[in-house]
Amino acid sequence: MTSGAAGTAGATGVRASPPPTGVTQRKVPRPGAAVVRRVILYVALIVLAAPFVVPTVWMIASSFKPLSEIFASPPTIFTDSPTWAAYAEAFTFQPFAQQYFNSVYIAVLVTLITMLVSSLAGYAFARIRFPGRNLLFLVVLIGLLVPGEVTIVPLFQMFKQVGLINTHWPLILVTALAAPCVLATFVMRQFFISLPGELEEAARLDGLGRVGIWWRIFLPLAKPALSAVAILTFLASWNLYLEPTVYLTSPELFTLPQALTRYTDAYGGEMWNTQLAAATMTVVPVLVVFLIAQKQFVEGLAHSGLKG
Amino acid sequence: MARRDALTGYLFISPQLIGVLVFVLIPVGLAIYYSLNDWNIFTGELQFVGGDHYAALLEDPQLPSVLGATAIFSGGVVALNIALGLALAVMLNRRFRGVTLFRTLFFSPVVVSVVAWTLVWGFLLQDNGGINGFLAQFGVVGPNWLQEGPTAMAAVIVTQVVRSVGINMVLFLSALQGVPGELYEAARIDGARNSTMFTRITLPLISPTLLLTAIITIVGALQAFAQIAVLTQGGPGLSTTVLVYYVFQQAFDFNNIGYGSTLALMLLTFVMLLTVLQWQLRRKWVFYED
Numbered sequence: 001m002t003s004g005a006a007g008t009a010g011a012t013g014v015r016a017s018p019p020p021t022g023v024t025q026r027k028v029p030r031p032g033a034a035v036v037r038r039v040i041l042y043v044a045l046i047v048l049a050a051p052f053v054v055p056t057v058w059m060i061a062s063s064f065k066p067l068s069e070i071f072a073s074p075p076t077i078f079t080d081s082p083t084w085a086a087y088a089e090a091f092t093f094q095p096f097a098q099q100y101f102n103s104v105y106i107a108v109l110v111t112l113i114t115m116l117v118s119s120l121a122g123y124a125f126a127r128i129r130f131p132g133r134n135l136l137f138l139v140v141l142i143g144l145l146v147p148g149e150v151t152i153v154p155l156f157q158m159f160k161q162v163g164l165i166n167t168h169w170p171l172i173l174v175t176a177l178a179a180p181c182v183l184a185t186f187v188m189r190q191f192f193i194s195l196p197g198e199l200e201e202a203a204r205l206d207g208l209g210r211v212g213i214w215w216r217i218f219l220p221l222a223k224p225a226l227s228a229v230a231i232l233t234f235l236a237s238w239n240l241y242l243e244p245t246v247y248l249t250s251p252e253l254f255t256l257p258q259a260l261t262r263y264t265d266a267y268g269g270e271m272w273n274t275q276l277a278a279a280t281m282t283v284v285p286v287l288v289v290f291l292i293a294q295k296q297f298v299e300g301l302a303h304s305g306l307k308g
Numbered sequence: 309m310a311r312r313d314a315l316t317g318y319l320f321i322s323p324q325l326i327g328v329l330v331f332v333l334i335p336v337g338l339a340i341y342y343s344l345n346d347w348n349i350f351t352g353e354l355q356f357v358g359g360d361h362y363a364a365l366l367e368d369p370q371l372p373s374v375l376g377a378t379a380i381f382s383g384g385v386v387a388l389n390i391a392l393g394l395a396l397a398v399m400l401n402r403r404f405r406g407v408t409l410f411r412t413l414f415f416s417p418v419v420v421s422v423v424a425w426t427l428v429w430g431f432l433l434q435d436n437g438g439i440n441g442f443l444a445q446f447g448v449v450g451p452n453w454l455q456e457g458p459t460a461m462a463a464v465i466v467t468q469v470v471r472s473v474g475i476n477m478v479l480f481l482s483a484l485q486g487v488p489g490e491l492y493e494a495a496r497i498d499g500a501r502n503s504t505m506f507t508r509i510t511l512p513l514i515s516p517t518l519l520l521t522a523i524i525t526i527v528g529a530l531q532a533f534a535q536i537a538v539l540t541q542g543g544p545g546l547s548t549t550v551l552v553y554y555v556f557q558q559a560f561d562f563n564n565i566g567y568g569s570t571l572a573l574m575l576l577t578f579v580m581l582l583t584v585l586q587w588q589l590r591r592k593w594v595f596y597e598d
Contacts, residue, residue, distance in 0.1 A: 038404065041399060041404070042406075044399070045399060045400075045410050048396070048414075049410065049413050049414065051466070051470045052413055052414050052416065052417055052470055052474075053413055053416070055417075055425065055428045055429060055432060056416070056417070056420060056428070058428065058431075058432060058438055059424070059428040059431075062431070071434070071436045071437065071441075072441075073436065073441050073444065074441055074444065074445060075438050075441035075442060116323075117323045117324050117327070118324065120320040120321070120323065120324070121320060121321045121323070121324035121325070123320060124316070124317045124318075124320035124321045125321065128313060128314070128316060128317035128320065129310075129313070129314065129317070130313070130314035130315075130317035130318060131314065133317070136321060136325060139325070139328065139333075140321070140324055140325060140328050142328065142332065142333070143327075143328040143331075143332045145527070145576075145579055145580060145583055146332050146336060146576060146579075147527075147530065147531045147552070147575060147576065147579060148531065149531060149533060149552045149555050149556065149572060149575065150335075150336065150339060150555075150572040150573065150575055150576045151331070151332060151335035151336060151339065152556075152559075153339065153342065153559045153565060153568060153569055153572065154334070154335035154336075154337075154338035154339050154342065154569075155331065155335050157338070158334075158335070158338070173327075173331065174331050176327075177323065177324070177326075177327025177328070177330075177331055178327055178328065178331040178332050179332075181324060181327060182324070182328065185324050210313070210316045210320070211316075214320070235418075235419065238421060239421055239422045239423075239534070241422065241423055241533065241534035241537070241538075242533045242534065242537075242556070245537075246560065256421065256423075257421060257422065257423035257424075257534065258423075260421075260423050260424060260427060261423060261427070261538060270431075272431060275427060275431075276427075276428070276431065279421070279423075279424035279427055279428060282421050282424050283420050283421055283424045283425075286419050286420070286421070287416065287419060287420065290416065290419040291412070294412055294415075297415075297419075298411070298415060298478050
């Protein structure tokens, strides 16, 4: 299946057959063969798509179910008696609105800082000559290799020393300057390297300094790379789980991933429908933004990886 | 002029450089320091113990199981992720009705919050959950997925792969689109089979991307904390306690800062070794680079 698909894959735009003319008469089709292959492809894709789609649909659908129907057998996808009760409970059980705001403002702030820091560093590493440039770039890249789990214990102690435990500072600073930012710097550098050298010369004739060149010439050109950086960074911050669990103890400071796991009753049992309602509220807005802007999303991501 | 320019360069990189120094390099240094000490977190006393924690690695009765789980999890995630990502890319790298929709569907879990995604899978994988309910329709009695070692491991692997394979799919798709169509035409005239074209043209030409995604995927798998913490808490028993989760338990649940740091450094060593290994392989194995 894979190899068969690969053959046509290469000849982009060739509609699955008619196959090659030439010496080999392999697989000369009956007229129906193309249709059969197409049907097989669709069936395979639909079956494969189930685990990608069903969980999200199920989550949304179940969040409207009364608790009694959550584990109904046989399972229902859509309930006959939808209720908003779980949504209301999500807000009364925890300061969910506050937690939502925390996640949003932290992710936005981190993304803005990262775009600034990484485009500056990426520009310098790509376009300015200075002694030790390659060595320093390697040093920065180490930041990408060290898992957050390795540094979390010392970082916890460091933040404790300066009294920043149970604040949002660790979540903002570490994400905006360590690993996710290093990835961003790497992406920006690779992008800036690919731009022609005459750009600076022309800009200098216009009397622009380095800051002007970076801000007025290179940043506007870097929109695809910057959008890749923004997406990757926003998702990295939005998804943080270990860090808030370690640094934050007050529910009103929690971020969404951490808050989602706290919908448990007095016995530690999950309050499934409340949890699913909160999860739905966490997931759906991002999903909608993705569906609207998916072209930029996917191209941005492809861009960030390809130039590696 | 050149000197002033160099100074500007240093200024431009300084926020990033200082960030890495303060939030990565100094903490790694501290982790090494902690690993050489016993730390009573209640009294705050540090006592130098030299290599004791490193010796303890060899005697830790749980560590072999943890390393085994780490190998199975990371290996499983990388193998499944690369294979599925490549298969999806190959299937979707052509024009047919609905291709954009399918690309969107396969990519969509990437933007779903990790914890939300894992919670929903945990919900579906309950003994009386959706998956077993679905199987029951066909008279199949499903296992209690999260309560048995092998199925729990399979569950965390699949949950992780389905959520993240979209990234690799997109990377492979753009790599496939970079393969010149004439190569296939030429091979076809020479009578090459589809499978031959795949192994002789497609794979070699996209090998830089394969390598890059393999690195990203394995490093990601070694750091998968939220998935395990939410889905299985390392259980049942130790069956899904991978190294990152074990580090967290030692440091934050049992307050063994010294030993936890030693384990963390072991994790760091693995990540470093894998990266170096793959860069070495890159020389031998990658046929084509920009």
